[in-house]
Amino acid sequence: MDINKAHILYSFIMDNLEELEEDGSGGTSFDIPSFDLHARDYLEFAENQLSIGNTESLINCISNLKRAIDCQVDTFLATLNLYSNYKKKGLKFDKKLEFIESIGIFSSKALSKLNTIRNKMEHEYSIPEINELDLYFDLVSAFISNIESAITVLIWDEKNFVKNSENETEYIYFTINLDRKTSPYMIASWRNRKWDTIEEIKISYEDYKLFGFFLKCLYMLNIKNAFASNKYIKLQLTKSYNKLIER
Known part of the structure; x- marks a missing residue:
């Protein structure tokens, strides 16, 4: 560098x-990628599952929130014509987040918190606490909105x-x-x-x-x-x- x-x-x-x-x-x-589902679809699925509130729905909520983040990151990369390039290079999710952080379109502290919760929920076989899941949902929602704004600004x-x-x-x-x-x-x-x-x-x-x-x-x-x-x-x-x- x-x-x-x-x-x-x-x-x-x-x-x-x-x-x-x-x-x-x-x-x-x-180009906006022609995915069958987009980040806000997954966010809606997560919100529906969160409202049910039983163990199975909470686990499904986590999965949909993770998909929402992944989808929005890849959508953003696609608008920059970077999606296929970074996919070929095998750029992992953590590195993609580093790239997002370097642009400064989402608070690095919030981004770190979001990724910490994501990793905890992904690697620990525990039932998530509803308060933590509410926070995770709010962070993902804010993240999606910020990326949308960045796409618009970078037109x-x-x-x-x-x-x-x-x-x-x-x-x-x-x-x-x-x-x-x-x-x-x-x-x-x-x-x-x-x-x-x-x-x-x-x-x-x-x-x-x-x-x-x-x-x-x-x-x-x-x-x-x-x-x-x-x-x-x-x-x-x-x-x-x-x-x-x-x-």
Whole structure:
């Protein structure tokens, strides 16, 4: 993993965020997988089982909640054209969650709690307590909603910014772009007044942690001014960057 690429993008955003003015954005179509059942179907099944309340229904509730998480994660990956790629690579569920966490679309603390409960219910042959199952249901429901929001936000997979400057040699155009082709990648690029490329960074989907960080930068810039302040964006990117360099 080339941490220097993350450092360049992170430092640029931290140093220039307040001065960047949006200069257009672009979106591309993407495929939603044609599963017979989707995450909210499994969530509904789980809710029905939870309302019955006997031992058999509670066990079935757990199974459906697990399926809801798996399905929503794979749906999200499919919208990025990563589902088949990561399936071929044999990326395990825990690694998929690491990728989700690196984008920051769900609280890492809540994600950890969700996975802890999931593992406990999967590996311990015990009847779940109703309070713990209620919590698990709420976490899964929130997780599904957050992923849906992320899919919607990332429809805009190209963001262009301009920075006003009197310095003729300084960059003034910045672009960050997600390309969802057969082998997805992300590009961050800087250009001057003549549209000469000063620097360009390309990240392959294969480096999923670094790819996730770049995707988080795109996500955060998409919600800039609309749903998040500059202060919030800097805080979230700092948390993600620090986790990235600690690994």
